[in-house]
Amino acid sequence: MTEYGRGEGSEPWHPEDPLYGDDGWGGQQAHVGQQSPYGGQPQHYPQQPQQPQQQYGDWSQHPQGGYDQQHDQQQYAYYDEQGQLQYADGQGQQQYDQQYDEQYAGHAQQQYHQGGWDATGTHGQVPYAADPGDPYGQQPVAYGGEQPDFYGTEDAYPPPEPPGRRRDPEPETQPEPVAEEEEQHPFFTGADDDDDEDDDDPKGRRGGGRGKDAKGGKGAKKRRNGCACLVVCLVFGGGAAGVGYYGWHFYQNRFGAGLDYAGSGNGETTTITIPKGAGGYDIGRILKSAGVVQSVDAFVSAQQANPDGKSIQDGVYTLQKHMSAASAVELMLSPKSHNNLVIAEGLRNSAVYELIDKRLAVAKGTTASVAKKEYKSFGLPKWALNHPNLKDPLEGFLYPSSYAVAKGQKPKAVLKEMVARATEQYQTLGLEKKATSLGLDGPWQLLTVASLVQAEGTSHDDFRKMAEVVYNRLKPGNPETYGALEFDSTYNYVKNQSKIDLSIAELRNYKNPYNTYYTKGLPPGPIDNPGEEALEGALNPTDDGWYYFISMDGKTSEFTKTLAEHEKLVNEWNASKKKS
Known part of the structure; x- marks a missing residue:
């Protein structure tokens, strides 16, 4: 059943109708022959000639001015601007007014109540026409009889309203407006203080008046909320302070001036x-x-x-x-x-071992024993290995320099570092590349020459001249020494001493490969650890013809080319020694 007993179409509203002014049901005009909204009876108007797709009246006055073919059998009525009912063909006004007066006399003050037009909820004496679509209209019941009130229960749907008064349907369960709730956690609401508040209430009241102060406000909650806010402020304030502190340190470390102590130390x-x-x-x-x-x-x-x-x-x-x-x-x-272990130029390995023992605070001879047993594991180059008759295979490879050696280190670690530095230096100077050009068999002999230059030279200015003396004497056909070096330093190395007053007889009678008075040519290996300047001198000797040298004052050397010149200087030195 449609609203108010009407059919699915639209009909005009009479000016005296209480609901007049709603423009009908969406401004639509009733279909002729359908049920009337005022009595449940169809309206009959004179039959008009059927004209398909006929237009009625002015388009501007009829929102549905034209209809398709399915409406061509119907007539339409409408109200004009003055509120007078008009028909598309100009007929039927009198018949409509007569029916309206008969059916609605005395009903001008009807009220809409519980789905009807009067207080009983019925539609007066007009029979209720059955509507196939109305679940309540299966058994037609005349007005005035017992008719169930289908709108009288709480769960029933409200009666429909005309389209002009309709509102969007509300959901069955409309959520109530939620006001901004206060914090419900006991910490913030002060619920955990209920017992205390009850004790303070002289009347033992609970409920709405609990926790209110003298002014009617929620004192307990405010106090608790204020405490919570204070805690939150402290937390956030502490976090901000921490961020600022670390940010300041980050800035200082990256962009600020470096922090610095004052003075020359605290004495520790x-x-x-x-x-x-x-x-x-x-x-x-x-x-x-x-x-x-x-x-x-x-x-x-x-x-x-x-x-x-x-x-x-x-x-x-x-x-x-x-x-x-x-x-x-x-x-x-x-x-x-400086607290380094300094290895001086020209020191023999035996002296270096003693220095390492002392620095590491180990027993005397510990480092020498490690060197003798493990020298092959220290990283010596291939050209420094497997030479016969060597007194110490590491001689010449404990490079003179400053080393960070402290108590607690192992002798092997210290020796490996020295060998590594020597190997690096010899490679940089090019001993392997230049040895052959100097008439030597290889870098091992070149290192040995440098050790002799280091041992016999008294100053850095002597090294190049001293290197020429070595090379000239090593020549087998030289007219001065015929291949013999005759250096006192080689004899002293074997004896592990440093004497200068040696007799010729003593020197020539000591049989040892290192004694160049007894054996021609170079000793089996280096006799000390040459420094960089001695190495440079061995690599770049002079070419002046020097064969002899002598130190008159112990600080400088005098070089000569012939034996006669050399003996003259020797006699002068002996004479000066007797006078002293």
Whole structure:
């Protein structure tokens, strides 16, 4: 059943109808012959000639001015602008007015109540026409009889309204507006204080008045909420402070001036080791870790500000803690801070072993024993291995330099580092490439010549001349020595001594491969550890014809080309010695 007993179509509204002014059901006009909204009876109008697709009236006055073929058998009525009912063909007005007066006399004040037009919920004395679509219309019931009220229950749908008054259907369960709720957790609401509040209430009241202060406000909740806000503020404030603190340190470390101690230290000494090849930042990190300087940036800045700052070498240094960066740089440039193991040029291996034992605080002879047993594992080049009659296979490979050696290290580690440095230096100087051009069998002999130059030279200016003396004497056909070197230093090496007053008889009668007075040519191997200048001299000798040399004062050497010139200088030296 459609609204108010009407059919599916539209009909005009009479001006006296209470609902007049709603423009009908969406402005649509009723279909002729369908059920009337005022009595449940179809309206009959004079039959009009059927004209397919006939248009009625003005398009501007009829929202549905034209209809398709399925509506061509119907007539339409409408109200004009003055509220008068008009028909498309101009007829049927009188018949409509008569029916309206008969059926609706005395019903002008009808009210809409519980789905009907009167208080009983029925439609008066008009029979209720059965509607196939109405579930309540299967058994037609006349008005005035017992008719069930299908709209009288709480669960029933409300009666329909005309389209002009219709509203969007509301959902069955409309959620109630939710007001902004207060925090329900007991910590914030103060629920855990209920017992205390009840005790304070003299009337023992609970419910809406609980927890209110004298002013009617929610004092307990406000106090608890205020405490919670304070906690939150403290948490966020602490987080912000932490972020600011670490941000400040990040900025200082990246962009700010480096932190620095004041003064030359607190008196507490410490030993630090700077490895080879360490740069400014590497050294700064080592010093900061040892507590010497306060920051790496401060040390780097001080090193760059010092004209000699970049000359800081690897090694062991004795410094104080809590030094200013500038003081640390100055002390590291001073010999007073050096605590390295320094291997001097020309030292024999036997002397080096003793120095290592002492620095490592191990028993005397420990390092020499390790060297003798494990020398092949120290990284010697191939050209330095498998030579016969050697007194010490490592002789010549404990390169003169400064080494960071401290208590706790192993002798083997120290020896390996020295051999590695010697091998690197010899490769850099090109011993293998230049040996043959100097008339030698290989780099081993070139290293041996350099050790002789180092042992016999009294100054760095002597090394090139001394190297020429060696090369000239080694020539088998030379008219001065006929291939014999006759160096006192070779005899002293065998004896492990350093004497200068040696008799010719003693020298010539000692049979040993290293004694060049007894054996012609070079000794089996180096007799010491030559330095860089001695090596350079052996690689670049003079070409002046020198065969002899003598040191008159122990500091410089006099070089001569003939034996007569040499003997003259020897006599002068002996005469000066007798006078002293």
